[in-house]
Amino acid sequence: MTANNATENSLLRTARVTIRFGGLTAVSNLDLEIGRNELVGLIGPNGAGKTTVFNLITGVYQPTEGGIFFDGQSITGSKAYRITARGIARTFQNIRLFPSLTAFDNVRTAFHLHLQGDVRHALWRGRSFWDEEERIGEQVLELLEIFHLGKFRDAPARSLSYGDQRRLEIVRALAARPKLLLLDEPAAGMNSSEKTDLMRLIQFIKGKFQISVLLVEHDMQVVMGICERIAVLDYGVKIAEGRPDEVRRNPKVIEAYLGENP
Amino acid sequence: MTEFFQQLINGLAFGSILALIALGYTMVYGILRFINFAHGDVFMLGAFAGFYLAPKIAAVLPTPSVLSGLAVMLAAMLICAVIGVVIERFAYRPLRRNPKLTVLITAIGVSLFLEYTGQFVFGAAPKRFPQIIPVYPIAHLGGLSITSNQIIVLVVTGLLLVTLRFIVLKTKIGMAMRALSFNPEAAALMGVNTDIVISFTFALGSALAAAAGILFAINYPAIDPLMGILPGLKAFVAAVLGGIGNLPGAVLGGLIIGTTETFVSGYISSTYRDAIAFAILILILLIKPSGLLGRKEVEKV
Amino acid sequence: MKFRHAKLLLLVALAVSLLVSLFASQINPYALFIFYNIGINIILAVSLNLINGYTGQFSLGHAGFMAVGAYTAAVITNQFGAVNPVASEALFLSALLAGGLVAAMVGLLVGLPTLRLKGDYLAIVTLGFGEIIRVIFQNMNAVGAARGLSVMHGWTNCFWVFGFAALTVYVVTALVHSTYGRGFIAVRDDEVAAEAMGINTTKYKVTAFVIGAFFAGIAGGLYAHAIQFLTPGGFGFMLSITFVVMVILGGMGNTPGVIFAAALLTLMPEGLRKLAGYPHLGWIGDTRMIIYSLLLIVLMLTRPQGLFTWRQKYKGAAP
Numbered sequence: 001m002t003a004n005n006a007t008e009n010s011l012l013r014t015a016r017v018t019i020r021f022g023g024l025t026a027v028s029n030l031d032l033e034i035g036r037n038e039l040v041g042l043i044g045p046n047g048a049g050k051t052t053v054f055n056l057i058t059g060v061y062q063p064t065e066g067g068i069f070f071d072g073q074s075i076t077g078s079k080a081y082r083i084t085a086r087g088i089a090r091t092f093q094n095i096r097l098f099p100s101l102t103a104f105d106n107v108r109t110a111f112h113l114h115l116q117g118d119v120r121h122a123l124w125r126g127r128s129f130w131d132e133e134e135r136i137g138e139q140v141l142e143l144l145e146i147f148h149l150g151k152f153r154d155a156p157a158r159s160l161s162y163g164d165q166r167r168l169e170i171v172r173a174l175a176a177r178p179k180l181l182l183l184d185e186p187a188a189g190m191n192s193s194e195k196t197d198l199m200r201l202i203q204f205i206k207g208k209f210q211i212s213v214l215l216v217e218h219d220m221q222v223v224m225g226i227c228e229r230i231a232v233l234d235y236g237v238k239i240a241e242g243r244p245d246e247v248r249r250n251p252k253v254i255e256a257y258l259g260e261n262p
Numbered sequence: 263m264t265e266f267f268q269q270l271i272n273g274l275a276f277g278s279i280l281a282l283i284a285l286g287y288t289m290v291y292g293i294l295r296f297i298n299f300a301h302g303d304v305f306m307l308g309a310f311a312g313f314y315l316a317p318k319i320a321a322v323l324p325t326p327s328v329l330s331g332l333a334v335m336l337a338a339m340l341i342c343a344v345i346g347v348v349i350e351r352f353a354y355r356p357l358r359r360n361p362k363l364t365v366l367i368t369a370i371g372v373s374l375f376l377e378y379t380g381q382f383v384f385g386a387a388p389k390r391f392p393q394i395i396p397v398y399p400i401a402h403l404g405g406l407s408i409t410s411n412q413i414i415v416l417v418v419t420g421l422l423l424v425t426l427r428f429i430v431l432k433t434k435i436g437m438a439m440r441a442l443s444f445n446p447e448a449a450a451l452m453g454v455n456t457d458i459v460i461s462f463t464f465a466l467g468s469a470l471a472a473a474a475g476i477l478f479a480i481n482y483p484a485i486d487p488l489m490g491i492l493p494g495l496k497a498f499v500a501a502v503l504g505g506i507g508n509l510p511g512a513v514l515g516g517l518i519i520g521t522t523e524t525f526v527s528g529y530i531s532s533t534y535r536d537a538i539a540f541a542i543l544i545l546i547l548l549i550k551p552s553g554l555l556g557r558k559e560v561e562k563v
Numbered sequence: 564m565k566f567r568h569a570k571l572l573l574l575v576a577l578a579v580s581l582l583v584s585l586f587a588s589q590i591n592p593y594a595l596f597i598f599y600n601i602g603i604n605i606i607l608a609v610s611l612n613l614i615n616g617y618t619g620q621f622s623l624g625h626a627g628f629m630a631v632g633a634y635t636a637a638v639i640t641n642q643f644g645a646v647n648p649v650a651s652e653a654l655f656l657s658a659l660l661a662g663g664l665v666a667a668m669v670g671l672l673v674g675l676p677t678l679r680l681k682g683d684y685l686a687i688v689t690l691g692f693g694e695i696i697r698v699i700f701q702n703m704n705a706v707g708a709a710r711g712l713s714v715m716h717g718w719t720n721c722f723w724v725f726g727f728a729a730l731t732v733y734v735v736t737a738l739v740h741s742t743y744g745r746g747f748i749a750v751r752d753d754e755v756a757a758e759a760m761g762i763n764t765t766k767y768k769v770t771a772f773v774i775g776a777f778f779a780g781i782a783g784g785l786y787a788h789a790i791q792f793l794t795p796g797g798f799g800f801m802l803s804i805t806f807v808v809m810v811i812l813g814g815m816g817n818t819p820g821v822i823f824a825a826a827l828l829t830l831m832p833e834g835l836r837k838l839a840g841y842p843h844l845g846w847i848g849d850t851r852m853i854i855y856s857l858l859l860i861v862l863m864l865t866r867p868q869g870l871f872t873w874r875q876k877y878k879g880a881a882p
Binding site for chain 2: 621676677680682683684686687688690691692694695698699701702804807808811815850852853855856857859860863864867
Binding site: 081105 | 567569570734737738741742743744745746748749751752753755756757758759760761762763764770816
């Protein structure tokens with residue numbers, strides 16, 4: 001796979017992406033490619049730069065060098081909300097729901113992207129406004145129901161249990177109708193059976209919504225269990241990439257992880 | 263040319279006073295990430311403390327003299343240090359875990375409280391600050407009039423800055439202050455008593471504001487309970503200009519604003535004087551929000 | 564809340580205000596003036612609530628927008644004067660709207676460059692802009708500078724005041740209770756997450772600012788034609804802080820609460836003044852503002868979510 005021509009299948013491609021914060025190079029020369037309908041894992045020891053990669057892809061950070069391409073177009077330097085509009089949505093390591101909004105409204109905010117109306121319609125409240133609101137309401141409820149969160153529709157997001165909040169955040173991201181979903185450590189704080197449920201959930205999402213998923217995760221059970229391909233990061237550099245069984249046996253990977261255990 | 267020097271000296275003197283106040287803002291912001299709106303009123307309280315203490319000290323020490331001036335200033339600094347600690351303890355500390363907005367509103371409340379109580383207790387009409395230090399004309403040619411008062415401002419400010427630098431760089435508590443400004447959680451884990459360091463910071467900042475109040479009153483003897491509002495705002499702008507959280511920056515900012523204001527007021531128009539500081543604020547926030555000497559803070563996502 | 568009948572309610576409110584204004588001559592002028600102030604303060608507080616409460620942008624310069632609207636409307640009515648009752652009303656409405664529009668433009672001017680600043684910085688900058696506006700008016704001889712401006716026509720009446728108050732409440736509420744409007748709250752709760760959900764946070768902040776400024780300008784125009792004399796000093800940041808207190812007291816993002824708070828804080832000085840008239844309570848008059856500021860501190864320490872919020876204490880994400 002050459003990094004210089006976009007293969008027809010690739011949805012997301014980073015080309016030698018580097019980001020420096022002052023004297024620290026957090027990510028260095030990263031070439032990462034994600035195809036359509038692929039489930040890719042991004043792993044590495046703590047501080048390897050995984051969340052930074054997410055932030056680069058979603059436009060929270062701008063790369064110091066290199067380019068990022070999505071669905072055939074460059075998104076390097078684009079603003080975060082524009083990147084989301086193109087079809088990339090994410091969840092956060094420390095859940096970032098809108099605490100004062102209900103579960104219903106949290107999901108509804110993502111529908112803002114697909115709004116036909118604007119300020120004028122919200123103020124005039126004519127026929128088209130109500131029709132659209134109703135349509136959106138139905139779609140929000142549908143999504144919530146798929147993930148068994150329908151009963152929480154009017155509950156403030158902060159009152160949900162941890163596991164439900166994590167699921168809600170994923171639902172919210174899906175409401176943005178992404179082609180690529182970025183999940184940042186979704187298994188954090190879960191017990192074994194919850195992780196199994198999560199794994200099934202992610203595979204379900206990929207299948208039902210026909211999207212690609214990039215997963216950052218520490219938990220090897222989850223990563224090895226569902227990822228089709230894994231990229232390994234260490235100190236901001238990609239040290240390995242391949243199928244789960246390949247990566248698991250890669251000596252560089254083993255060293256990177258063993259190296260971090262005293 | 264003499265006009266230029268006159269404005270320069272006036273500007274530097276005023277700027278030094280702003281610098282002293284600005285240091286308090288920047289130290290508190292560096293550690294707590296919060297603008298102490300009431301800080302300008304501590305400056306006012308310093309002046310008034312001096313006003314009421316001066317006759318008492320005059321009864322004991324010869325007045326006006328360097329000794330009595332010094333005594334008044336140190337006493338005012340002590341009183342205001344205590345006031346600063348009390349304010350922090352009762353109005354700000356309980357809200358440390360709350361959203362920033364809440365404590366900001368509280369600070370506004372404290373500021374209003376100090377101003378209106380001042381008006382009630384001291385009376386709203388301006389009072390004349392007594393002469394606590396003898397005045398010697400330094401230069402008096404043509405339009406130029408420099409007195410020892412202005413030089414004193416520069417000298418005292420310099421001495422206070424040197425002392426502050428010593429405290430911050432060479433003492434244990436100064437190191438604790440710096441540690442807190444970088445990373446409060448880590449500092450606490452390292453055994454730093456956060457509460458004490460924060461109280462000390464408030465005490466230090468308030469003492470400097472009090473000194474500024476006395477120096478100001480020496481040069482502009484009309485004091486009133488609302489005198490802290492504008493200098494307070496301008497000093498905050500100075501702190502931002504220099505880079506909020508950065509001590510030398512606060513001094514630089516104070517001097518820049520003081521001189522710019524004086525020059526614009528002298529050469530262009532005095533009616534726009536108060537708007538200068540705000541115009542500078544807007545400019546710096548648009549061009550380089552981290553300030554002249556400040557570091558860029560990256561938000562961790 | 565669905566607000567299906569919001570437009571109907573608005574029309575009803577307008578009709579009621581019209582009715583009341585027809586009987587206004589029966590009410591004693593002093594009480595009427597206080598009544599106007601309640602309405603004007605409602606407009607100011609509710610419009611500020613859109614900026615501060617719903618969008619979480621701490622603006623301390625609302626009085627500046629009010630001043631712009633006040634002076635603009637006054638200059639227009641002073642210039643064109645009255646011809647006949649119908650033309651006067653039309654002129655008044657035009658003047659008010661012009662005041663609102665100019666204020667909105669100033670809001671755009673202020674908002675665009677500064678809305679990428681956070682929390683306390685934004686507060687100081689808006690305060691600074693408010694002060695700059697004040698200083699500009701103080702030096703503008705065309706509007707009387709520091710001496711003040713006389714407003715020739717006292718055209719403010721119940722219909723205009725409460726009509727616009729109802730309109731302001733409608734606009735803010737209708738806006739926020741829509742899918743589009745949820746974006747404001749998302750911006751307040753978590754800007755990073757909002758951007759990640761495709762919300763152009765800057766656009767929302769500027770929109771809130773401009774709409775808020777527009778209504779503040781209208782309130783200014785109404786105020787000008789009630790009090791009939793304007794001085795730049797009357798629009799300082801103390802006034803801005805009063806509006807912020809109304810929003811805090813009412814509960815940020817709680818429009819009914821803010822309406823109550825506006826009414827309460829308009830009546831309170833009057834109430835205290837009355838109380839001070841009684842024997843043994845004279846000290847209230849002098850210590851009025853001290854009590855006020857102490858109340859503010861106590862409120863923040865005990866009930867920062869406002870007096871009129873029924874939801875549980877919100878210790879959520881920092882703004």
